[in-house]
Amino acid sequence: xxxxxxxxxxxxxxxxxxxxxxxxxxxxxxxxxxxxxxxxxxxxxxxxxxxxxxxxxxxxxxxxxxxxxxxxxxxxxxxxxxxxxxxxxxxxxxxxxxxxxxxxxxxxxxxxxxxxxxxxxxxxxxxxxxxxxxxxxxxxxxxxxxxxxxxxxxxxxxxxxxxxxxxxxxxxxxxxxxxxxxxxxxxxxxxxxxxxxxxxxxxxxx
Numbered sequence: 001x002x003x004x005x006x007x008x009x010x011x012x013x014x015x016x017x018x019x020x021x022x023x024x025x026x027x028x029x030x031x032x033x034x035x036x037x038x039x040x041x042x043x044x045x046x047x048x049x050x051x052x053x054x055x056x057x058x059x060x061x062x063x064x065x066x067x068x069x070x071x072x073x074x075x076x077x078x079x080x081x082x083x084x085x086x087x088x089x090x091x092x093x094x095x096x097x098x099x100x101x102x103x104x105x106x107x108x109x110x111x112x113x114x115x116x117x118x119x120x121x122x123x124x125x126x127x128x129x130x131x132x133x134x135x136x137x138x139x140x141x142x143x144x145x146x147x148x149x150x151x152x153x154x155x156x157x158x159x160x161x162x163x164x165x166x167x168x169x170x171x172x173x174x175x176x177x178x179x180x181x182x183x184x185x186x187x188x189x190x191x192x193x194x195x196x197x198x199x200x201x202x203x204x205x206x
Contacts, residue, residue: 002135003142010035010175021089035175036065044069053146054081063146079130086117110164124154135182159188
């Protein structure tokens with residue numbers, strides 16, 4: 001059984017203010033660096049054998065901090081990158097909330113494709129494909145995947161057999177850890193979600 005620790009990147013100056021998406025050159029702020037270091041300390045007790053991250057700067061920086069206690073290099077997987085928000089990328093959230101499509105994103109995200117970007121359903125599929133492939137590659141190991149809030153919520157929704165239209169009911173905070181156990185056969189198990197507290201050594205086991 002593979003154990004996947006899904007970590008959201010730590011904060012940047014734009015977190016909670018803008019819809020970052022695939023905006024380049026967005027780096028962790030001072031608070032984010034401290035968050036990532038705290039997460040690295042919490043996860044240091046786990047027998048992590050590999051650390052993967054989205055290609056974006058904020059996830060790469062978080063992943064490098066998390067990987068350091070384990071002496072691991074960060075491996076990049078585009079499939080766990082942020083949703084491509086197209087024309088909405090890097091727009092202020094306050095402005096986007098006034099658009100008609102915002103209500104659909106909250107209520108029926110499975111039907112949403114961002115103008116000039118991708119659908120949330122498509123983003124979920126590519127991210128789930130990565131988790132399935134890595135669970136096979138790292139059977140009986142514990143690995144870390146550093147990604148983004150919407151992507152992690154979509155991954156969790158899939159593996160818990162939740163409709164994608166319910167994924168907005170999940171909360172994934174910056175630098176939080178969510179632990180999924182994916183067996184070769186049988187149903188997945190979620191043992192921690194949006195966790196920002198101490199990790200006992202047994203947290204890596206279902």
